[in-house]
Amino acid sequence: MALTFPIYPPARYAGQSEPVKRPKEFACFSYDKEHNFRLDDSSLKWYYPPELPANLSHGLDKFVQHDDRIDEHLDSLLKTVASHERKTGEPIDADIVTWRGMMTKIMATPFDDQAFEMNATLYRYESFIEENHAFKEQQRALEKKRVGKNGIPSSEMQYWGYKFETLSTLPRPWGETSREYIENRDQEIVNNKEQYCSVVRTGFGKTIVCLGGEVDAIWDAKPATPGDPINWVELKTSAEITSYNDQLVFDRKLMKFWIQSFLLGVPKIIVGFRSKDGMLTSVEEFQTMSIPYAVQRRGMAKWDGNVCIKFAALFLEWLRMSINDEGVWRIRRRRGVDHIELFKVEEVGHGRIITDEFMNWRIMLTLSKSKPPDQASSSAGGPTAETETVVKTDTDAGTKTDARASECVRVEQPGEMV
Template sequence: MTSTFDLTHLDRFAGTSTSIRRPREFAHFSYDDTHTLKPLSAESLSYYYPPVFGAPGVEEHRPDLSAGFKNFRQRDDSVDEHLDGLLDTLQAYEEALLVKMEGGEDEVEVANVRVKADVVTWRGMMTKILTVAFDDFSDFEMNATCFQGTIPQAYTGVKLHRRKSGLQGGPATVTELATTASRGSLAGNDAVLGSVQPPLPCLLPVPMLTVTSPGYKFECISTLQAPWANTTRADIESRETLIVSNNPQYCSMVRTGIGATSLILAGEVDCVLVEKPERPDQPIPWIELKTSAEPGNLSNLREAVKYERKLLRYWAQSFLLGVPKIMVGYRTPDGFLTRIAELETQRIPAQVKRGAHTWDGNLCINLTAAFLEFLTQTVVGSGVWRIRRWKNWRMIEVFKTEEVVMENILKQSFRTHREKLRGLEIAAALAK
């Protein structure tokens, strides 16, 4: 049986936005220069410091965002990383809490060791849901698997699988998502969702390095590997000559919520302004870095629509992780940086409303809240579901495809770890 989430009557999602919990980081992880995962490590955290150009008294110079890419160090995208980074870090975080509890720290109880939420996912996948109402060019396909359904909290994980290209299509991009469903009952079910983007038309070439290289170069010349006070002038001025690599990454894991659904999201953040605050309850001044060609004449409706589509992606990505500012490096057609514009994430929806009004932030949030409730109510019990939305479709389909669990979505080590925690919780409850 197929269940569908209707995208035709969007007016039912209009109006005042649903409640939102401010994202708060509770854990993080890094990938180092070799793209080796390091849970709970801030090794790859970067600090924002803009490139110096166009300043009074400085010889005119425009950084070349296409320079140096013959030495570009690109990570191996053929390796399917699944949910490993997210789950390994979540496990490390919970194990650290368990050590504190076993050490007798009063504030840690076994019932609070396992991180509970309705949805645990990569930020990239939630971005697709948040923008689906106004993005007719996007499509996605997810798999959902439920397992171990006798715990107080229902856990749902979502993961994107790489699909090999065949005669009917070209290569597909890969992202990942995990969701955790929890409705507070004594009987629950653990589920895993996986997502695959449909293949591109076979005549469409794979994007070349030059498509994405300006963004990596802009990030390289806009960040430092240590706070400004601990960085030498030579390090600041030599950034344009550094070899660009997309192996290092700093990923933030946050608790947040949209409507009735609580979430844990994980995603890469580009850099922080000055430093992260010491208190975990304080907002972190993250900076998202983007590059773009100079926008056309925004009084022209076509150019305004094109520009606001970019703003939709900028806003959604930053909104979900609580990134307050976006720095956009505008470039010439041949790749030279011309200026940097600062956007405040929270003000982007109002900016669009004053412009061509091609999308509505409140509607996006309301729709996402409704879809998450629909998802956690639909994906229950054992088996595998497909969650699918094709380009230009005005619906999201959810239908069962198999009756068995997809064992490769959640690592065995993570499942074993969660079973241990569940056993400890049961033992503690029986001891009361």
């Protein structure tokens, strides 16, 4: 019998927000141009404004596209976590390990009717969550049949986003990049096999989360002190805003933009606005933390950032209490249904969610220590729970409090339902 967690009405998750731990990168990895895993930052890109206007369909016939029909599970994330643990000699301090994409779906649930399915398993004291690949492929098949309003295939519109990234990034800092390269980025072959992925430790309410996710670019350089905020840049494309309805659609899209950047601690989102036939006409910068307030002020799209946060915090806490033994569990949200379901699909084992290599490493790590893993120092995953900065949003006053400081600072985060 399935367990259920209620979604509607979103107002049930309004009120005082849950504390959120600032995302802090403690490791990273790259995929090279052949999508080979590399335990380094070799695929990191630097932001540099694109030349305008630009045809986002240019080069589509030469697109080097990653075949994501292959289920990669959590393999790269687990390799990176294990490498970090070998350096520290401690298991990371986390209750849940997953990709950013899974947390994005969860946070958006109160205001997004999108269906999703995930697989989860409990290994010792941590829950590992991945997308249900079979369901993803079913959704992809339906998406391929979709054609845009102007008769443009969805695959070409997806290419526009990758093209914008190519037009807006450099492989090295500006001072180390030739003028010839900068001025001829439109001729670069678009390749989405190459990625830089950040691995962070964050938290919602009582749940500590380890997330892995792709980062598009950096504004300047990584700080010298590990764990300090990084000036990441998220790159997005959207249709030009020429009417009330266009603004409404964009404000709804901003929820996903905000969630994705919020989860990895990305402070800036740069949106490339395009015509209906794919001509890039302008770019605009958005500060991630200002987006919920700006949307609320316009009063068009009815979503609330605090509700997303509180829903995620309470759902993760419920999930941790519900997944209480081994086996493979299914997390399912069906379109139009007012709850998320949780049920077992395999009674024993862990499916392919976690690898034998990772489990063997954790066994070796446990044997090498004189104390059980649940008493291990949390320093391996960054600052401990006692010393980490906690952002707590006051939904009535619109302020946030640093747990290590007495003063309150203003944040542009709405506190009421809009």
